[in-house]
Amino acid sequence: MDFPIPLHSPILLAPMAGYTDSPFRRIARLFGAGMVFTELLSADGIVRQNKKTLDLLTITPHERPIGIQIFGNDPIIMQEAACRLLSHNPDCIDINCGCCAPKVCNSGKGAGLLKDVELLHRIASAVVRSVSIPVSAKIRLGFTTGTQNYMEVVDALQQAGVAFITVHGRTRDQYYSGKADWDKIAAIVQRAKVPIVGNGDIASYMDALNKLQTSGCSAVMIGRAALGNPWIFSGTTPTIKEKQTIIKLHYTHMHEQYGPYGIILMRKHIVHYLKGFTGASKLRQEIIKCETIEEIFGILDILCDKKA
Template sequence: MQIGPYLLRNNVFVAPMAGVTDRPFRQLCKQLGAGYAVSEMAASNPRLWATEKSARRTDHAGEMEPKAVQIAGADPQDLADCARFNVGRGAQIIDINMGCPVKKVCNSWCGSALLQDEALVERILNAVVRAVDVPVTLKFRTGWNRANKNALNIARIAEQAGVQMLTLHGRTRADGYAGEAEYDTIAMVKAAVKIPVVANGDITTPEKARDVLAITGADAVMIGRAAQGRPWICREIDYFLRTGTHLPAPLVDEVSALMQEHLEAHYAFYGEFLGVRTARKHIGWYVRELDGGEAFRRQMNLLESTSEQLAAVAGFFEMQQRFGERLQYRPADIDQQAMAA
């Protein structure tokens, strides 16, 4: 599929996730088969643009194209200015966040809180589309709550404003991440507009991706939490969609090398002190479904240097070779069950 001038290599995308989809992680996901990945959301408040945190979130140096930045805010002019600022820093696509359900974001009338005011949504979308000469996309939810679902109205407003792609998480803001994603709403939105629609929510396996595409008629799927610690899920889904067959589990040696590469890029991006601490969640996600993963995670969280982390990760995956040359997944809570016994 295509977004503006950018022809994407497949229709398996990685969702923007705060504290997760930084440049090293996006690059790794693209390397492992993702056709598209969007940055963590950047605040539109101009007082925050120069902060170290914001600068990192919009850093795309060396990243595979297209480079997409997600922006969040509530003021049309601030969002338009933020879009221009990020295009000036190299953003090739601007994505507007109207999907985040987090209270801190919604209390500032940002994210999915905006869905309560369709007139403001229209002003924001028109302002941002007019402000930049790159494609503008929108990520949103089905509504504020089950009694106030307005995804169809929002989709039509966005298409009229010139938004070039919609990503719809099939839940309301009130749902958070609970319950089943409502794919019927995504299907209705897809039928109502002519621009590409991306289905998001609960897509955790190749079969689920196939089924969601069939149910919704969507042009692509967006993977969120399922990519945490398993970025190769992108190539697994892409391969299954193309062939109807599964790739084997990745080789232990390959995952060990990928983790070393990811961690070294992560340390270079954040520096040693912050890098060690922010890497812990990624390492925990990588090992959570592997034998001894929970015990290893607890021990690894005590390490304070990059060299110790790298050595510990290499040692853990060397131990995984005992179970075979390919990763042997197991339920994430099996360590706790063993301890309880």
């Protein structure tokens, strides 16, 4: 099925709060991620012009195509947030119906919307009506294992006019435990009238191609396995030198965007990049102590020259 947005590749970067900011999205696109998404942004925060929310809206041309993801439970606020986001020129607005965090779900937002399909339909319809760009939704299979209403949810979203649906093959009560159910994703593809993006547990480039083929999805989305491993989008294995170059590039983007605080924010990425390095934990501790980007680059140079 034709995807509503021209994609560079059918392997997309999943939204991940605290990780998929502009610097990481640029790195993922560099390695060929077909499309990227912002982390979930509060529709209330957008409408009220909350500074923290607006800061998450830094987008550079190198990231496109990009979807901006919003969450909320009020059709009017979701609609207004979507309209305001148009000034950032996103390629689509994605409605979060999958976030499992209690503070989001307990107020009926994120995956909480799966419990009220009628409200979900009203929200999606309101957003679709208010913008002229594609609107998508990202769902889980259901709120609990016993209430897997994904077909009903997909029907409601389609009827509301969404352009594509991403399915994370777990229920909300699973959080990230167990295994994503790709048979159910394939069953959704069979019935859906809009393109489906499959998501959950993709571990490598080959795994992505395999899941694309066996599920019949129009695209697949990778989250956790892309952390510290943007090469997953190109199917290549980096040499130490290449890793060094990309870690430095990532640091540079972080420093440009956040100033010295970018070095602190980068800590959670460096943990992933260093996985598999001999002496990773000692190295991590050394890097974490550094206050300047030059000190960090110095450590990386010594390490990589030793290994090269």
